[in-house]
Amino acid sequence: MKLLEERIRRDGQVRPGEILKVDSFLNHQLDVELLSEIGKEFYRSYRDDGITKILTIEASGIAIACLTALQFHVPALFAKKAKSKNLDGELYMSTVSSYTYGKDYTVTLSKKFLHGGDRVLLVDDFLAVGKAMRGLLDICSQAGAEVAGIGIAIEKGFQSGGQELREKGYRVTSLAIIDEMREDGELRFRAQS
Structure with missing residues (x-):
């Protein structure tokens, strides 16, 4: 998605440890118009x-999940990282x-x-080594829900x-796959068809 790649080039910041900081538009301060375009792109793909549910993990994936769910007219769900007093009943859990x-x-x-019977689109802001996705896949497996696809805004290829x-x-x-991220700020994106 060229729009997202351009925004990453303009406003993203490469930090030591293979960290890409995109907090000015994706996961702290939110560019809602960009997030809407991300939701539309996931809708075009799936x-x-x-799809009957959109699922993510709190917190950074929630905005993407909501704007994607809006396109599909289905609920957005998020797995919580902290056990709160308002969680009641039986829970799916994964580490x-x-x-x-x-x-x-x-x-x-x-x-x-x-x-069981739900067809789920998993979404998140980043995909690096895949641990968050494995947790969501585990939850879907526990539920007997089918994972129709995985939508990622930025993949560290x-x-x-x-x-x-x-x-x-x-x-x-x-939507944007980064194949190389250098500490001098240089990014190389994978060409996508």
Whole structure:
């Protein structure tokens, strides 16, 4: 998605440790018009796949999930990283390691919102080594829900997550794939068809 690539080039900041900071438009301050275009792009890719739910992990994927769900006219769900007092009933749980924060989370989702027969589109802001996606895939498996696809705003193509998911047979749609990210700020994007 050229619009997203251009925005990353203009406003993204490369940080040590293979970190790409996009907080001015994607995951702290939100450019809602850009997020709307991301949602539309995911809709174009999966509109014929019978999607019944959009699922992400809090917090950075929530805005993308909401604007994608708006296109599909289906609910947006997010797995919570912290157990709160207002979670009741039975829960799906999975352990996820955060690449950015360097710690493990037990993510939870109420069983009343995801069921066998649901066709799910998983979405998130980044895909690096794929640990968050593996947690969401685990939750979908526990629910008996079918994963129709995985929508990613920015994939770090030089890390293993996207390749591993594709090798396992998942349809992964990444709108911007970065194949090289140098500390001098230079980014090389993968050409997409």
